[in-house]
Amino acid sequence: MVQNQIGEPWKTGLFDCQLNPANAIMTAFLPCATFGKIAVVLDGGKMTRRSGSLSYLLLMPLLCSQVVMGSKYRAKLRKKFNLVEAPYGDCFSHVFCSCCSLCQEFRELQSRGLDPNLGWNELLAQQAMQQGYPDQVQQPPHNQTMSK
Secondary structure (H helix, E strand, C coil), rough: CCCCCCCECCCCCCCCHHHHHHHHHHHCHHHHHHHHHHHHHHHHCCCCCHHHHHHHHCCCCCCCCCHHHHHHHHHHHHHHCCECCCCHHHHHHHCCCCHHHHHHHHHHHHHCCCCCCCCCHHHHHHHHHHCCCCHCCCCCCCCCCCCC
């Protein structure tokens, strides 16, 4: 049932959830939280974790409408990194293995240096540091004390 064999392979398999047990457990109980983190990265910070999670959560009871959002963002991730649509199509993966799909997408972003746990602002700061632009990263002020 492989849809499209054009592109690069995923860094991990669809059913390799044990590679990140903390994320697998979180996704099993709160898939909306994992989706929110993924959406923030793929939307370039335009969506917040809260709004992504909330929209996913609200759509879940509506005839499994989260499949539409999940497969849309899976396709967006594949396009961004030129990934093959395998082992199943995006929609099929989210219909039958939505938690495994979210976990795989989360691991893919992590393996490419875009850790969804960090959030968009932290990712930008990390990238600026890696590219040698530390002056563009706002550092918190050093320890301050009050004196009379």
